[in-house]
Amino acid sequence: MPAQESYPDDLKYHPEHDWARLDGEEAVLGITWFAQDALGELVHFEAPDAGATVTKDEPYGEVESVKAVSDVVSPLSGEVLEVNQKAVDEPETVNEDPYGEGWLVRIRMSQPNEVDALMDAAAYRAHVAAEQ
Amino acid sequence: MEATLKRTPLYARHVALGARMVPFAGWEMPVQYEGVIPEHKAVRAECGAFDVSHMGQLHVDGPTAQSFLQEMLSNDVDRVRDGEAQYTLLTNEQGGIVDDLIVYRFAHGQFLLVVNASNRSAVYEWLKEREPRGTEVRDASDEYALVAVQGPRSLERLGLPEAPAFTHAMGELDGVEVLICRTGYTGEKGVELCCGEDDGPALWDAVLARGAVPCGLGARDTLRLEVCYPLHGNDITPETDAISAGLRWACELEKDFTGVEVLREIAASGPRLRLVPFVMEEKAIPRQGMPVEGGGEVTSGTHSPMLDRGIGMAYVPAERAAPDTELVVDVRGKPRRARVVKKPIYRKES
Numbered sequence: 066m067p068a069q070e071s072y073p074d075d076l077k078y079h080p081e082h083d084w085a086r087l088d089g090e091e092a093v094l095g096i097t098w099f100a101q102d103a104l105g106e107l108v109h110f111e112a113p114d115a116g117a118t119v120t121k122d123e124p125y126g127e128v129e130s131v132k133a134v135s136d137v138v139s140p141l142s143g144e145v146l147e148v149n150q151k152a153v154d155e156p157e158t159v160n161e162d163p164y165g166e167g168w169l170v171r172i173r174m175s176q177p178n179e180v181d182a183l184m185d186a187a188a189y190r191a192h193v194a195a196e197q
Numbered sequence: 198m199e200a201t202l203k204r205t206p207l208y209a210r211h212v213a214l215g216a217r218m219v220p221f222a223g224w225e226m227p228v229q230y231e232g233v234i235p236e237h238k239a240v241r242a243e244c245g246a247f248d249v250s251h252m253g254q255l256h257v258d259g260p261t262a263q264s265f266l267q268e269m270l271s272n273d274v275d276r277v278r279d280g281e282a283q284y285t286l287l288t289n290e291q292g293g294i295v296d297d298l299i300v301y302r303f304a305h306g307q308f309l310l311v312v313n314a315s316n317r318s319a320v321y322e323w324l325k326e327r328e329p330r331g332t333e334v335r336d337a338s339d340e341y342a343l344v345a346v347q348g349p350r351s352l353e354r355l356g357l358p359e360a361p362a363f364t365h366a367m368g369e370l371d372g373v374e375v376l377i378c379r380t381g382y383t384g385e386k387g388v389e390l391c392c393g394e395d396d397g398p399a400l401w402d403a404v405l406a407r408g409a410v411p412c413g414l415g416a417r418d419t420l421r422l423e424v425c426y427p428l429h430g431n432d433i434t435p436e437t438d439a440i441s442a443g444l445r446w447a448c449e450l451e452k453d454f455t456g457v458e459v460l461r462e463i464a465a466s467g468p469r470l471r472l473v474p475f476v477m478e479e480k481a482i483p484r485q486g487m488p489v490e491g492g493g494e495v496t497s498g499t500h501s502p503m504l505d506r507g508i509g510m511a512y513v514p515a516e517r518a519a520p521d522t523e524l525v526v527d528v529r530g531k532p533r534r535a536r537v538v539k540k541p542i543y544r545k546e547s
Contacts, residue, residue, distance in 0.1 A: 067232075105217075105233060106232050108234075109481070109507075127529075129500070131233040131415060132228070132233065134482075153480075
């Protein structure tokens with residue numbers, strides 16, 4: 066079942082509809098409810114390799130629905146520590162639980178101060194409302 | 198742009214059902230309701246309904262209509278009897294495909310062509326320019342609603358008797374007068390129901406009340422690709438010919454029709470490229486326009502809901518068109534392995 070629309074308060078958001086959950090020097094990244102809803106049922110996550118470098122505002126992977134392909138933009142710079150294999154094997158997990166089991170990658174941040182440029186949930190909700 | 202999009206008689210029904218509406222061939226059409234994958238699976242397992250009212254309907258009538266169509270269309274119209282239908286191609290002088298369509302015969306000198314929405318005016322103008330004395334071509338597309346009901350349980354759900362594929366008859370469904378055609382674009386048993394545009398919503402409601410799942414153009418595309426039905430504009434175009442596209446079965450090369458000399462030559466010498474179905478051997482989804490290593494290009498690609506992997510069709514050099522040949526598709530710069538398969542890509546286990 067697709068998830069209900071939500072934008073949790075404990076996350077940071079990038080305008081390209083990506084989120085980051087901060088944990089010390091590390092961050093977990095994923096796509097927002099809005100992004101998965103716009104794409105529809107995901108059928109493929111083209112993931113980066115562990116050890117790859119990701120750069121803020123640059124694509125680090127792709128998600129695909131039956132009809133469309135979309136870059137996944139990194140909200141932060143760093144090194145990929147882990148890829149969520151469940152999102153690779155069962156991409157529909159991203160639709161069902163975009164902020165939980167449907168996370169995409171875990172990174173070690175190289176520029177932690179980049180966090181300051183991200184939106185909080187209230188700002189992101191306003192951003193989403195402006196796109197509709 | 199949006200203001201110029203046309204709407205079918207069922208537009209309000211789609212919006213009320215929460216469909217995601219998208220522009221398609223100049224029309225505002227539902228791409229999905231619940232989701233492409235559940236809609237696709239509903240058609241394979243049970244029964245789904247599609248609004249295909251955007252397709253064009255041209256009446257071709259008159260004492261010379263049959264001989265005219267015989268000159269214009271690739272298949273043998275003389276073999277079509279009253280109450281029958283035939284898949285055929287409208288070809289140009291180069292043997293290219295102006296459109297693929299279904300011709301329905303009602304009586305002597307009385308035919309209906311159902312053509313692709315995107316080619317409606319091209320086909321109409323093509324035929325009108327060449328219309329001989331004793332034939333009248335008339336575009337009646339705006340007078341009709343067309344609903345496809347497809348799936349193994351479709352006839353049972355609609356309370357219709359079994360009938361051979363490519364036949365048609367007038368009938369009635371829950372009070373609506375309909376032309377019932379045993380045709381479709383999904384590879385499943387089913388019908389296409391044609392009624393007056395004002396009766397469209399009542400027909401749609403009746404079909405859904407009988408248990409058909411509303412399906413959008415997204416599922417229509419994945420269903421047709423799994424069974425290798427070509428899509429005009431993708432897999433076949435005015436620049437591609439029927440022989441290379443594997444549609445020789447829809448061409449009567451013994452008769453005269455536009456471009457037949459070119460097609461005879463290609464058939465005799467063998468095409469340089471062939472349209473082949475393929476499945477991905479690696480996790481990747483092929484898309485229209487992706488190059489195939491060693492020459493060729495993907496013309497249709499998607500994720501197959503039944504096989505749960507990427508599938509597609511591509512023109513490849515003829516020597517690499519045999520089933521089991523390995524292909525490499527360039528998926529946005531990454532080489533991904535695929536394999537040529539026999540048609541259809543998906544076949545129901547019996």
